[in-house]
């Protein structure tokens with residue numbers, strides 16, 4: 001028998017209790033890991049390092065209000081601006097309204113420059129881009145979206161409009177990859193399709209995505225653009241791409257506070273449950289602990305053995321919880337990820353997994369240490385007298 | 389007549405020497421003396437039955453000798469060590485090396501089988517796997533339980549459990565065995581078996597044994613009986629066997 005065997009056998013004293021505590025740990029760690037990863041995912045969506053050169057101009061009163069496309073001229077005239085891309089959320093679906101994904105009417109001539117970093121991840125060729133530019137009813141789709149629907153270049157995708165009363169039939173000219181899965185679950189088509197198909201959209205667009213030459217220029221530009229259009233018929237709201245995305249996340253409510261609240265509640269609950277279970281388990285062994293010590297096990301040795309039991313218990317629970325969360329993350333990407341772009345990037349980050357494991361271990365140590373320390377401070381003679 | 393005369397337990401080097409040992413408990417400011425002025429020398433190889441009425445301090449005295457309790461006065465020298473000089477951790481190692489414990493309720497670890505229970509005290513000795521196995525098997529064969537090695541305590545009779553406990557007590561080859569009512573939970577036949585076993589440990593292996601018992605029949609197996617009365621030594625009786 002080795003020390004580990006002794007620890008393991010002691011843990012298996014009450015299989016039901018051990019199973020219950022491991023089960024509640026798995027559930028708690030799973031919950032916390034998923035929620036914290038959700039938070040990190042949303043944070044990442046509003047903290048895209050590749051977006052540092054970009055900002056977004058839209059109507060001051062919201063995204064449903066349009067801006068004149070002539071604004072592009074003013075934007076291009078600014079010496080700090082490299083290029084501008086008109087981009088409108090189309091909101092169509094393919095075959096089934098539940099089959100929802102991000103699709104945009106966008107200025108095909110500048111799209112690839114604006115999102116240079118994103119498109120740079122794929123090996124798309126000049127020839128492919130030309131194919132798309134040449135075909136007025138062409139479209140480009142992300143690889144993960146194409147895979148999901150079994151699309152390939154040359155296929156025709158009929159989109160049904162929900163916001164706009166047109167149902168464009170688009171031919172796939174290019175399939176792109178992107179460093180972020182959320183960008184890959186998207187479809188873009190020529191802006192003209194929208195402008196020509198929907199009379200009220202003539203010369204209008206919901207947002208302009210602007211690429212500055214240098215990130216340092218952005219604060220100045222944001223201010224200048226909004227000032228320029230202040231008191232005009234179409235006032236603007238100009239913000240960085242990250243701030244723009246944050247607006248979407250904020251629509252979900254104060255998610256951060258809710259998640260942290262739940263996390264704290266789960267941690268406290270599991271600490272109480274684990275602490276109580278360990279206290280009971282150790283109390284039941286009062287006599288046994290006294291016998292161990294009579295045989296020559298020092299108080300410190302007994303304490304380490306009990307702590308090792310607690311650590312092993314929560315270690316197993318924590319590991320399984322993280323593993324389960326990781327497994328579930330794949331499911332979230334595959335389902336919710338298609339509906340909400342942010343969730344396409346959902347995963348349990350290594351830091352979150354480690355933090356959850358460390359948290360579980362801390363709970364195990366704390367929950368075991370208190371009753372174990374008390375037990376080893378008890379006089380041996382008292383422990384031997386205890387009925388157990 | 390001095391104390392040494394009254395409690396003469398025969399010749400031989402003393403393995404236990406108690407000088408004016410006292411133990412008191414305090415309830416609030418009130419001192420409750422449990423043992424007073426205990427002077428006692430027990431020679432190597434003795435087999436002592438510690439007797440006396442309930443509450444007379446037998447268990448308390450045994451615990452002091454075995455180093456799991458501390459006196460409030462006097463000194464104890466056991467197996468060559470002045471126990472007052474040892475700190476708690478040193479005392480723990482000392483117990484591991486020198487004392488084997490036998491309890492009334494056997495106190496085997498329920499989740500370990502007979503072999504593993506006996507092996508427990510050896511985990512502290514630094515003995516290797518092979519050596520541990522040899523010693524455990526030797527101890528179990530001495531108590532005649534080699535065939536029950538893989539049984540868990542719940543799969544053993546009371547008498548067998550106590551024999552496993554005895555094997556555990558002797559596996560480290562201690563000089564001193566202490567037993568508090570070792571037959572208290574056994575029927576007459578099993579009690580007789582356990583007592584015969586302890587007598588063999590005394591005569592054949594030369595273990596010094598201090599056994600607390602109420603039972604005159606059990607006490608008869610010892611070579612000397614020491615009587616405690618209200619915390620003081622009352623008289624010593626040599627047993628004629």
Ligand SMILES: Nc1ncnc2c1ncn2[C@@H]1O[C@H](COP(=O)(O)OP(=O)(O)OP(=O)(O)O)[C@@H](O)[C@H]1O
Nearest residue numbers: 413414420422440441442443444445446447448449
């Ligand atoms: N922790 C304690 N606090 C206060 N008094 C105690 C404590 N432990 C023992 N005593 C008292 O010390 C006295 C001796 O107790 P001890 O257990 O040594 O008796 P005993 O001779 O072994 O009795 P029994 O035959 O019933 O086992 C008793 O009066 C008991 O009440």
Ligand SMILES: [Mg+2]
Nearest residue numbers: 446447448600
């Ligand atoms: Mg007693």
